[in-house]
Amino acid sequence: MRAAVLTQFGAPLTVREVPDPVAGGGEVVVEVLASLVAPYAAEVFDGTRKYPLVPPVVPGIGGVGRIVHVGPDATRLRAGDLVWCDSTVRARDDALTPDIALQGWSSRGEGGARLARYLHDGSFAELMRVPTENVFPLPAAAEDDPARWAALSVHSIPYGGLLAGGLEAGETVLVSGATGNLGSSAVAVAFAMGAGRVVAPGRNQAALGLLADRFGSRLRPVQLTGDEATDRAAMSAAADGPVDLVIDLLPPSAPSSVTRAAAMTVREYGRVVLMGGVGMLGGEDLALPYPWIMRNSVTVRGQWMYPRTANAGIIRLLASGAVDLTPERVRTFGLGSVNDAVAHAAAHGGPFERTCLIPSAG
Template sequence: MRAAVLTEFGQPLAVREVPDPSAGGGEVLVEVMAAGVLPYSAEVFGGARSYPLEPPVIPGVGAVARVLRTGPDATSLRAGDVVWCDPTVRSRDGGVLGDITLQGWSSRGEGGLLLSRHFHDGTWAEQAVVPTENAILLQRGAVGAAQAARWSGLGVPLITFGGLDAGDLRAGETVLVSGATGNFGSAAVAVALAMGAARVIAVGRNRSVLDGLVRRFGERVVTVALSGDPDADQRAMRAAADDPIDLVFDMLPPAVGAEVARSAAMTVREYGRVVLMGGVGMLGGDDLALPYPWLMRNSVTVRGQWMYRLDVVPRLLAMVRSGVLDLAGDDVTTFPLDDVAAAVAHAAAHGGPFERTVLVP
């Protein structure tokens, strides 16, 4: 089969013939129909993000695919089914504290790295092997190329759904999304509204993008354009909320300083929740340093969340199928596998709200 291969950090991906994969027990062999390209892919392949990815490797994080063969433990999937290949792979021998790898992308800790050496290759290929539990049914029977490409963008709202769910977002609550103008942050605005948030305070630096969120979603979205003055920005966020802020969801990128995240977090109400899911601090800089007395006296819950639990995936798919979360407005641009370099460059240049770059092997 043909695949895009990262042979060395800092080198262009090579599209070449590689051996066909084979699935064993507990695994599913799929034919990849469409695989998303994240906006920061070039940073990963160039080594700027220092991901624990071991070349040579076929990258790619998630895909829409058609089942070719299942292992003997599969009881409902069958050949021809169209599935979402979820990239968050969990060890099966660790209980509730199992290790995690993002197949073809990253991993957490020594156990995650060990797991990645088995589920090593991702989905930027004609075929892939995924754990049986990670092949989640989308549809039985044929799916058109355009629909597969649109569905392949599920990984972005899925991550934000995992974070909002971890924060126990409830219908009728007020949510503040810090970093709302990026690819993931804008998805968090859409998902929070789909989950029933009464109001979303969208916070970011890009005024035109913030205005676009209001045009897209209406009066349930209120925006705050950051000024660079942490105290003034915090006052503006509180004023925009009108009601107390129940949940602060942070999806700021690594280049942003901790003071921006701290200003947003400290707008949350007494007994409120803060979910940290962005990249603040990954490139160095100050720690978040939330004040101990403020946390204690206001009974604030702060939670870090990396990726999501497996059980949230079918719930998000149900939201998409029902139309509660609408993907029709996403701007999807597709590239054939041979144009993987162009796809990576396009994703880097088009990483704004609801922009999806997709490889179609």
């Protein structure tokens, strides 16, 4: 089969013939129809983000595919099924604290590294080997536009964060990083889950305008100034009431002060969910005040990716139209143009912009 291979950090991806994957027990082989290219993929491939990938590796974070082969333990999946392949792989030998790897992308700790060595290759290929439990049937409608449905790679992440934060219908959510690729998804998903109001802070006025046009008066945009106290006051005022839940999805380049300003708008007994990359490349610690957390009974939790069950939930939201894929701007590239796709994704990482690799397109 043909695949795009990262041979070393800092080098362009190389498209070449590699052996077809062979499924073992508890695995399936999938023909990859569409795989999203993350806006920050270039930073992973050039080594800036210091992800624990081990070249040579076929990268790629999940995708839409069609099952080619199922193992003997599959009871419902069949060859020919259209499916979503979740990249978040969990070890099967520790139910309490399972090791985690993102297939073809990243891992956590030595246990995660062992998983990544076994499930080494991702979705920038014609075929991919996936654990059976990471494959989820898609509705027939997804067959008309697999590239658009590959946005599951994005929408599943904030969905997991909002589940972790216990979002309830009618609540006010503040999305820190709302003008970015993941943050704008969090806005859409929060409304789909029943949020009454979403506060969307950001520096990009055009992106804030796009969000306001799409979601109307329940979306409360806030133009950030960079001054922590001023921005916190503006976000609190825009909520026009208590902020129940803050979810942070800012990238590693963002200063911790922006996350802190957003987090400290949350009400007494409110919740803060941290899902972004702040501090991963150095910089100041988040430094939320201990007395503020304790005296206001604030819950602060981290959430890396999402539980397995979240896949079924986000697929339902997309299938119902509650999360509307229609307005998303999707640009597709064939496998032979993978480096053009990576460059395009880096330059088009705004709200609801998607870059998608179609391995069969040449």
